[in-house]
Amino acid sequence: MSMEHNEKYIFEAEWYDKIACILKKFYLYYYPFDNTVELFDIKTRKTFLRRTKCEGIQAKDFYVGATVAIFSRNIRITDYADSTTRTKLQTKMQKTFAIIKPTVVGKLGEILKYIVASNFHVANIKMVKLTQEQATDLYKDKEEATIAYIVNYLTSGPIVALELLGDHAITHWQELMGPEDPSEAIAKAPSSLRACYGKDSIHNAVYGSDSEEVAEKELQCFFPNPKTSKKGPANTATLENCTCCIIKPHAVQAKLTGNIIDDVQKAGYTISAVQKFFVNPFDAEEFLEVYKGVLPDYAAMVGELQSGPCIVMEIKHKDDKYDVQGEFRKLCGPMDPDIARQIRPDTLRAKYGKTKVQNAVHCSDLPEDGILEVEYFFKILDNS
Structure with missing residues (x-):
């Protein structure tokens, strides 16, 4: 057998069994060569699922924080289980947080097509209405004078919050957005999102985290871990004429x-x-x-x-x-x-x-x- 055949990624994972009301913890083995998975129950020290082919999942679905559906069980990956897996995957795959701002929500489909065509995986999506506080928090580093304008705009209608996953996602998303001022974006990065959809440096279509720490914090705020009792911002469903x-x-x-x-x-x-x-x-x-x-x-x-x-x-x-x-x-x-x-x-x-x-x-x-x-x-x- 060549190494490729047996190359595997090992993760720590968990599954909440709603019927038995218990959280089961596993080692999840993933073999990229033939797209097979195996689950080992940590507590009972027994194989829970023998190495088997799993439809509808690919190598890119396996990263820390991901939820993968394995035979209708939503298994959440919580950590890398060995240093080889960590070294291989951590440097490559990154998550970032992005917002599609109020004036371009009507172009959501078009923008999502562009994001996916740019090799991003949309790991999460939710339309929310920001409060003054949430909007201020996103831009607390800006000068006082512009914050009020930005907050007014961000709270003027629904926004779409996204968790994006990809190679070097943070810098890649910054490049995809383009410079903050759309007129500069048109000159320097004509195919960027702000060049295509922005109006001015406040109504500039999209937002993205500028570092891993910020992305982690913002993702936790908008898409909290289901195990914590934290609730993200409320959804925008109107429940009428729909x-x-x-x-x-x-x-x-x-x-x-x-x-x-x-x-x-x-x-x-x-x-x-x-x-x-x-x-x-x-x-x-x-x-x-x-x-x-x-x-x-x-x-x-x-x-x-x-x-x-x-x-x-x-x-x-x-x-x-x-x-x-x-x-x-x-x-x-x-x-x-x-x-x-x-x-x-x-x-x-x-x-x-x-x-x-x-x-x-x-x-x-x-x-x-x-x-x-x-x-x-x-x-x-x-x-x-």
Whole structure:
């Protein structure tokens, strides 16, 4: 056997077993050569999962702080378990914190496409409304005179907070944003985000942490560890005149989030809340219960929804008289992507769906379901 075959990364990991209410701790072995994983239970000193192939995960999904879905169990990686793994991965993969500011939230899809095309992995996403205090905290190093303007702008509407992961993420994101003043950005870095989307040095589209320490602190504030009782900023769901859209795990994994959001926004819809969720088997069954005994694919749909992170959105329309739920369903297209490609080729499922189960998006079926489904995620699951 060559070294490549046996090369492995070893992490310390944990999984909260909700049914037994215990936190299990593991050594997680990952073998890049054949994309296999193995779990060793630290307490019982027994193999919990023999080395096995795991669909839908890749080498880049393994880093400290990541949550990986292994057979519907959301396993959180807490540390490196040996120095080889640490040396190999720590220098390379880095996380940073980024914000998409109020005036460009309407271009979220376009910006996400650009971020992903620039080799970033969007590890977390949440739309929030900043308080004066949170906004001031982000810019406490700025001169007094400009802080008031910046804080006013940042609290003027929702922002989208992101955890970005990539090689040398902090400097790479700074380069991608470009100089703070968009006119300087246009001259020096014409393809940067601030050159493309910024108006002036306050309304300059995006924000990013400027060091590892700052990134760590800001990520903890916006995306706190689920084990701590700390709550991040509240979501922005309005729970009225809305419908629900879920970008399914297979589409998130295939990096289609930006494309789907861009299509939704270009079709004239407003995304009034967005957040990444890991749905456990119990919640997946409960959420999809209306299809039980109705659709033959019910079990497979439950399996898909819990197979990895999904991205949930509250969708609205500027016009209050608009049938947002009915019209949005038309944009999603027929449940079966093959049929969608024949009769409605420009719908989301025609463009991004693979099979009836992996059909890119879930959308609310009935008018009254829209609010209920949004509530399920943004009110019940987000606060549990």
